[in-house]
Amino acid sequence: MKRSFAIALLVLLAALVAISYMAKRPKPKTPVIVLPEKISFFFTDPLRPENPSHCIDTILIGAIDASTRCIDAAIYGFDRPNILNAFLRAHQRGVVIRIVTEKDIYDNPRYRPTYQAMQEAGIPVKLDNNVSKYEYLMHNKFIVIDRHRVWTGSCNLTYAGFTYNGNDAVLIDSRDLAEAYTLEFEEMFLYNRWGERKSDNNEELFSIGGKKVELYISPSDMVETQVIKKIDSARSSIFLAMFYLTNDHIYTAIKRAIERGVTVKAVLDERGASNNHSEALKLVRNENGVIDALSGLVHHKFCVIDKDGPDPIVITGSANWSRAGMNYNDDNTLIIHDRSAADAYFAQWCKLCDDATCLYPHSADTSPPEPPRVTYHHYNRGPCHARIEWNTSQIAATSYNLYRSETLDGPYELVANISKKEALKSSDYQKAEEKDGMEGSYYAHYDDFDVSPGITYYYVLTTLVGDIESSYSNVYSEKIQPAPAAPNTFSLIWSTANQ
Numbered sequence: 001m002k003r004s005f006a007i008a009l010l011v012l013l014a015a016l017v018a019i020s021y022m023a024k025r026p027k028p029k030t031p032v033i034v035l036p037e038k039i040s041f042f043f044t045d046p047l048r049p050e051n052p053s054h055c056i057d058t059i060l061i062g063a064i065d066a067s068t069r070c071i072d073a074a075i076y077g078f079d080r081p082n083i084l085n086a087f088l089r090a091h092q093r094g095v096v097i098r099i100v101t102e103k104d105i106y107d108n109p110r111y112r113p114t115y116q117a118m119q120e121a122g123i124p125v126k127l128d129n130n131v132s133k134y135e136y137l138m139h140n141k142f143i144v145i146d147r148h149r150v151w152t153g154s155c156n157l158t159y160a161g162f163t164y165n166g167n168d169a170v171l172i173d174s175r176d177l178a179e180a181y182t183l184e185f186e187e188m189f190l191y192n193r194w195g196e197r198k199s200d201n202n203e204e205l206f207s208i209g210g211k212k213v214e215l216y217i218s219p220s221d222m223v224e225t226q227v228i229k230k231i232d233s234a235r236s237s238i239f240l241a242m243f244y245l246t247n248d249h250i251y252t253a254i255k256r257a258i259e260r261g262v263t264v265k266a267v268l269d270e271r272g273a274s275n276n277h278s279e280a281l282k283l284v285r286n287e288n289g290v291i292d293a294l295s296g297l298v299h300h301k302f303c304v305i306d307k308d309g310p311d312p313i314v315i316t317g318s319a320n321w322s323r324a325g326m327n328y329n330d331d332n333t334l335i336i337h338d339r340s341a342a343d344a345y346f347a348q349w350c351k352l353c354d355d356a357t358c359l360y361p362h363s364a365d366t367s368p369p370e371p372p373r374v375t376y377h378h379y380n381r382g383p384c385h386a387r388i389e390w391n392t393s394q395i396a397a398t399s400y401n402l403y404r405s406e407t408l409d410g411p412y413e414l415v416a417n418i419s420k421k422e423a424l425k426s427s428d429y430q431k432a433e434e435k436d437g438m439e440g441s442y443y444a445h446y447d448d449f450d451v452s453p454g455i456t457y458y459y460v461l462t463t464l465v466g467d468i469e470s471s472y473s474n475v476y477s478e479k480i481q482p483a484p485a486a487p488n489t490f491s492l493i494w495s496t497a498n499q
Helices: 002-024 057-065 081-092 103-107 112-120 175-189 223-233 248-259 280-285 323-327 339-359 420-425
Strands: 038-043 070-075 096-101 125-127 142-145 149-153 168-173 205-208 211-218 237-242 263-268 289-291 301-305 313-317 331-337 386-391 399-405 413-419 443-448 456-465 476-479
Touching: 038 339, 057 081, 057 142, 057 149, 057 168, 070 081, 070 175, 081 096, 081 112, 096 103, 096 112, 096 175, 103 112, 103 125, 112 125, 142 175, 149 175, 149 313, 175 205, 175 211, 211 223, 211 323, 223 248, 223 301, 223 313, 223 323, 223 331, 237 248, 237 339, 248 263, 263 280, 263 339, 280 289, 289 339, 301 339, 313 339, 386 456, 386 476, 399 420, 399 443, 413 420, 413 443, 420 443
Parallel strands: 070 096, 096 125, 237 263, 263 289
Antiparallel strands: 038 168, 070 142, 142 149, 149 168, 205 211, 211 331, 237 301, 301 313, 313 331, 386 443, 399 413, 399 456, 456 476
């Protein structure tokens, strides 16, 4: 009798939990629309960042505008007004929207106005609760639309994320995959579980349009182990485009692949490669990698394995190949078994590699020389001055001219001539030891203090080889920030959108 009563009580409790769980979910008002299963891939074009026809945010905006029932979004950096407006339009037409984000991002003055605009419209925004002994991030960039469509990848919802940075996005129509992402979202939004506190409760293997897809959530799904398994399975080739490659266990697996004769080639972000824990420069020194030449970041986290083999694989997502990205951050990683995916990602890899190897280091050997590239991804903006950074790896360059204007169209006036020696000396960070000319930063900087707060200045650089001068570089603009209100304080505004 007691046993029967206990069983009945357990059944009742389970039913109550299920009812409570379903009650917390938003209740869509419109009927379910079933779309055919499909996987689509999109890439930013950092070589033509201002060309609107190449901006993939239009794809995401179209998906948000097509929503009819609900949207769940786990977002890191977010300052893109056109995407904010798409969310607000959806909210106004009755779509139920829920947001989670990283608290440090929410507190950043660059991103806070965007999140506050959603809150003021009545859209709930939940911040991560970092109570772990590890400093993890809510680093996801996924959006679930109408419980059927998933947008994910490496792209933050920022201006740089969609223009100057190399990024990729995947848009997948699959109810089963959307359900797995929704479970991940609700652990954070409904149950306040983040990082190591989350449970492993999602499906991991899917068939989407006849294609095998694997989903692994950090940190609960042992993502590092899954990535290493795929690298160890490589038989012919591995092509990487990577922001951070600092995970020594993954690097060891890459070394094993090289030792067994697998072709390994990587395009590596200069900032990420200069990280003290980076394994990237080892690949470069061994001729298995090149450093990028983009004005923005190579913010990708993708890998193409055995592209010409019987089972070509693409690994992509929001997780950096770092200890934190694999084991501590809230992140997601997709493994897609599909030749069309491998072809698309390999084509993007080739564009990045060709740009890195063609532009530098011999682009100043011509007459006139090619101009340098001014970068858009430095983290050390401060008040009362503008900092201009550029790539100095042109071997033949002897000096650089910096020009400035208060309007985009000019005219530009000479601010300074910087010798190659001065430029190299100004590098933000240098490794303690130099090997094969590969250690240290390729990037120099010049601080212009002859500026006025509140004014936007436009800068261009030229390369000089002796007296022969290149044409203008790409334009860099910066609005000068005023001095801090409190005396004797200096607050760096860190741009974490590209982490």
